[in-house]
Amino acid sequence: MKEREIIKIAVIGGGAAGLTAAIKCAEKFGGRNVIILERQMNIGRKLLSTGNGRCNISNKNISPEHYHGDKNIINSVLSDFSYKASKKFFADMGLLFRQDSEGRAYPYSNQSAAVLECMLSRLNCLGVKRSCSFKINSIVKNKNHFEIYAENVTICAEYLIFSCGSAAYPSLGANTSGFELLENLGIPKPKLFPALSPIETKEKYSILKGIRAKGTVSLYADNKPVTVKEGEIQFSDKRLSGICVFDISRTVNEYMVYKKANNIKLCIDLMPEYTESDLWIYMKKCKTLFSNDKTSSLLTGALNKKLARAVAAYAGIQDKLCKTLSGNDMKDLINAVKAFTFMPVYSDNFNSAQVCAGGYDSDTIDPETLMSRKINNLFVCGEMLDADGECGGYNLHFAFGSAMKPAKYIK
Ligand SMILES: Cc1cc2nc3c(=O)[nH]c(=O)nc-3n(C[C@H](O)[C@H](O)[C@H](O)COP(=O)(O)OP(=O)(O)OC[C@H]3O[C@@H](n4cnc5c(N)ncnc54)[C@H](O)[C@@H]3O)c2cc1C
Incomplete structure (x- = not known):
């Protein structure tokens, strides 16, 4: 009974x-x-x-x-x-x-x-x-x-x-x-x-696994800025994490699933304290300093070595020597540092969501x-x-x- x-x-x-x-x-x-x-x-x-x-x-x-x-x-x-x-x-x-x-x-x-x-x-x-x-x-x-x-x-x-x-x-x-x-x-x-979860990305950078960097993460949807968070970003081969990524993840998911926005992307500014013109001056100097080295060397004094290589690859100039970089190459590299871009992939599983x-x-x-x-x-x-x-x-x-x-x- x-x-x-x-x-x-x-x-x-x-x-x-x-x-x-x-x-x-x-x-x-x-x-x-x-x-x-x-x-x-x-x-x-x-x-x-x-x-x-x-x-x-x-x-x-x-x-x-x-x-x-x-x-x-x-x-x-x-x-x-x-x-x-x-x-x-x-x-x-x-x-x-x-x-x-x-x-x-x-x-x-x-x-x-x-x-x-x-x-x-x-x-x-x-x-x-x-x-x-x-x-x-x-x-x-x-x-x-x-x-x-x-x-x-x-x-x-x-x-x-x-x-x-x-x-x-x-x-x-x-x-x-x-x-x-x-x-x-x-x-x-x-x-x-x-919410408060890592963000899976379409891009895969095996080289970035375990790398951490400080910066800002900006979310764009429908080609408009939505929100920005600042802090430490942790890279894995196909996912981003870290407190600022966790904080932005719910908005990413909301825009992907409920607002059905298009062209959702995350742009990471790896050197937010520096303007594009600051970077132009800095990189011009480094171009001479590292003239016979590969492009990523331009960022040796600023970014983690593996991150610099991934950024140079993102800019499409990783195989060039510094001395051969054109003005447009330099601009592409600066853009890559200021807006290292990832496309988020929605995952509706709650496994790593806090x-x-x-x-x-x-x-x-x-x-x-x-x-x-x-x-x-x-x-x-x-x-x-x-x-x-x-x-x-x-x-x-x-x-x-x-x-x-x-x-x-x-x-
Ligand atoms: C790994 C991790 C770390 C976190 N760290 C922090 C932190 O440091 N600071 C912070 O602010 N937040 C943190 N959070 C978030 C925080 O834990 C939650 O927001 C909070 O616990 C929610 O409290 P709650 O009582 O609503 O739910 P819970 O704490 O999840 O409690 C719900 C309870 O209900 C029970 N239950 C569920 N269904 C039934 C049912 N049908 N019948 C009977 N019982 C049921 C569950 O077993 C559970 O014991 C963290 C979350 C995770 C996963």
Whole structure:
């Protein structure tokens, strides 16, 4: 016979958002009124892997401009949950922050495990129940409550909080089962696409594998500039990565899939501090200095040797000697340095994406309460919502902040 449990609030998904939602609800209604239902064997698996095990938990510069997605939801969450509020939320659990020079906040111990342990310990103190390896088959909404059907148990809950995350990084157990449960309840699945991911390219430069360079990456679509990011670019034979590439990846995917733009390209400026005329003067000097060497030598004093060779190949003059370069050759080389161009290839797999863009927007979810517009007493928080931030602690901050909402509005 199936066991039947009755509870006030069921939190579906025990990640960053779910743990926060459970803590806030338990503080208001008592732990015995809250249960966390986690599909995986352990709670907080993704949280443990964040920031390379250091967990970039928040950022001093939190503001909507660091996010993409539904502005109503983003503004509503961030206006309730500032960086200061995040510091206090964690300090109340005994967790201190350490901030780096760019405003990124980490747990003082630099260990993501510390974040999870403080949250679990708070949940234990509050007496919140947790059920792991909990595989939900279906959910039915009755007049006054939800019935959650799993293999050996049915749970009746007055309120549901969905915090199932997204399919980003499936090697950490992520999938879209939360969206499918909501779809069965009549809430259509939103568009979802990878963000904060490396970008695959049509061009293949085996020579560039493992090379890193500082520069700017500009995205062009339909022959117009879209956005520019600056930072370290990491090259692989057929992919670009690095924080600035991660930050631009969601816009690349959006233009490729949803805006159906043409002629999408990424132009890398490998020497952004130098104008074209600066480079002209510099290269003219190097042409004399390296007159009997191959073209890439013109860039010996400026770029990584392999990168210089790839740039010279891109300009189509790699086999010439410096002394034979014409004015047009020099111009082509300068263009190659200032706009080393790659064509992105869309990949809809989430394998290396840190987050998922898209999600439920304010047509589906009320931005103030984060309750479904269609189904009363059903809340959604965390990465399931249409909000994705840049690298730097913005995504976890949003997950924690959005999860403050249900407790505020549940009666
Ligand atoms: C490798 C990596 C590093 C990252 N580093 C950072 C970082 O340093 N800083 C930062 O801000 N962001 C980082 N992120 C992003 C950040 O981890 C996410 O934005 C954040 O975890 C989202 O929180 P969430 O609670 O919505 O989802 P999750 O943390 O993914 O939690 C969702 C939980 O729900 C469970 N679940 C799913 N479906 C069901 C179901 N049907 N029933 C029950 N349970 C279910 C999952 O198993 C999971 O435990 C990183 C992401 C990755 C992949």
